[in-house]
Amino acid sequence: MGYRRRIVDDLLDELFPHLAAISLEGAKGVGKTATGTQRATTVFSLTSSRERESLAARPDYVVEAPAPVLIDEWQLLPEVWDRVRHAVDDDSTGGRFLLTGSAGVAPGVRIHSGAGRIVSITMRPLSFAERNLTSPTVSLGELMSPSRTDVVGSSDVHLPDYVEEIIRSGLPGIRDLPPRARRVQLDSYLARIVERELPDNGLAVRRPATLRAWLAAYAAATATDASWSTILDAATAGEPDKPARQTVDGYRDHLLRLFLLDPVPAWSPTFAPLKRLTATPKHHLVDPALAARLVGVETAGLLRGDGDRVSTSTGTWVGALFESLATQSVRVYAAAMDATVGHLRTRDTGREIDLIVEGPDRRVVAIEVELAATVSDNDVRHLHWLRDKLGDRVADLVVITTGPHAYRRTDGVAVVPLALFGP
Template sequence: MRRILDEELDGLFGQVAAIAIDGPKGVGKTTTAEQRVRAVVRLDSKAVRESISAEPEQVLDRGRPVLIDEWQKVPEVWDVVRRAVDADPTGGQFLLTGSATPAPGATAHSGAGRIGRLRMRPMTLAERGTSQPTVSFAELLSGRREPLAGTCSLRLTDYVEEIFASGFPAMRGLTGRARRFQLDSYLHNAVDRDVPEQGLAVRKPDAMLSWLRAYAAASATTASYSQILDAATPGQSDKPARSTSIAYRDVLTTLWLLDPVPAWTPGGSQLTRLGQTPKHHLADPALAVRLLGLTREALLDGEGNTIGPQPGSLLGHLFESLVTLCVRVPAQAAEATIGHLRTRNGDHEIDLVAVRDDGRVLAIEVKLANTVDDHDARHLHWLADRIGANLADAIIINTGPNAYRRPDGIGVVPLGLLGP
């Protein structure tokens, strides 16, 4: 399966000597990287790991390009690669894949200027092949505001199925209990094995899973970490310290399992009173529904409670998580960063803001509906009034059948029609 990241590697690896591909386990990093190399050093193998640990410079003896898989298990290889690139910056030599960030100080140098970094996330709808995209994210970001067209056959139940189906490639062919079993195993292995490997001793794994469950219920909200901790420990008067919640957050972030969207803080004085809290998202919304023990029927019936200040159903928040995944992947390919905007008192909010290098933005609202009206566009108009020409474009992503532009210029794009 060709991924959007393949397009990025096509454009970069021929000129950049070393690229590290970061992301949670199971997103396809190794499979993607293997297509581009002559040799592979698999550091998840104990025998290989022990040999390379004894003499990290051995990775330079392989034919190039070479893939160093799970490089964080022998962090010293990072500095070996960095020094090799200093000596010979010829493009296309090293790919490194990592499913965790080593502890601070594990490498002597950040690799800045020598080792480039790309993030790989679970598959977007465009990568899954669920529909044929007709709207290019890169074109929207260009600011040309071209006409939008296309018809999507996906309906609400299809999007719900995609929330449950996961963007992890190996789980795409699973159904029913097999899929639930694998998602449960993924989560339990992360807590029981991966977290301790990151240096955090978890005395009560169930407590961390409860915290993760509360975090899942806070998907697409700006709930405080104290709210999440309270939700994870209902009825307990002797709650864990706030530092425990922070430790959970930090270690799960190093494993790429948490993927929060930071608050957008534009320069200048066009916007004031903006909140600074990130929006919470797990790496894949399928992990969230599994943590919450939801069925498709329950989600469609409006069951499940959210945590946080934003109104809306849990299904609406999980749909926003799916949209966020489908936006972040092409945004990286288009060299844009993703944030969100929310005023401190919550009277104005833009679900996603894609920011170009020149500061111009693509504003995105997410609506769990097959039609949109003027009320749905009010925050986009508010932003346009304040930043003027710095607004490259504005769209509403929904579950409807057609892509088009409203008379006011705002685009309406069914999620299934959004591509890179």
């Protein structure tokens, strides 16, 4: 198969000719190396011990080699980061270096941040638009614009198709495998994180079964802002010997460094009349297929409503995973337009909005995600509350659904099937 162009390619096409060094960061398997290779004349793969030894002995190879130079998994030889940084200081000509990394620097290793020299871009699994099931007809970028955007289009993607996409994964090397091979590969991916990646990145996992249980509990808290203590209690129910808080914090911090956890931060508007908002992130794994695998529910089970959730009495497990799928896609689209994504919730839980996309001009698109084909007045009440509070700062209001049609309600809210939503 040939290279499948990604949304981040457009961003790289725009930026790389003008920037000397870009670091593509993200979880293993999201496609960073394949994307970087499309632009590289020279490739150093630091997963190879031979290439690591060569660069360790002579870091100047990265400067002497024909540009553009791709340094794959640079964190395995952290000193190469500083060599690139110094090279950019000496010559800031665009298009010189691409670095890819699936982990931050291990604790205790000191490097310069790279600020002002190396620009970091996060790469995530395939968004729904990148899976080529249908062509999007509604653009997040256009919804962010000052002009009123038409919302039209029809899709033949239905709930079973969305559930299948959750299970198939957005990791390019996994999604096209036969079902049994895909399950084995997802299990192997998770096992490698616990058994290899965490130890290689400075965390001694003394109780792998406890870490696996914590991951499963975190997965069961997908699309919630459950407290860390609640997740730990769910992971160790009935166990008198619970791991120490410091141990669990170590799990979380390292899993964030490996990009396996991909929480959505709480949105905190600047200069806006909104008070008493929570600061707690909403929990998501980098790919909802991993969450489904950790909880142990496949396509038929999701459609039946199987799957226990942590810290919520409303909604279904498949609804949480659909929200996670939509969230992952929206974050890819938002990154393409230099926008940020957060969630909104008041401390009294009286108001809650799944996603707030904020552009560079501070205008926002507020998005609710509904596992339904139709939208009621009750589904949009929090969106209208936000518009009442922020006025013209709200560029648009959206409900993402599993329905067949994109349209505007009479109250102006855009109703968009996930399959028709794109960058």
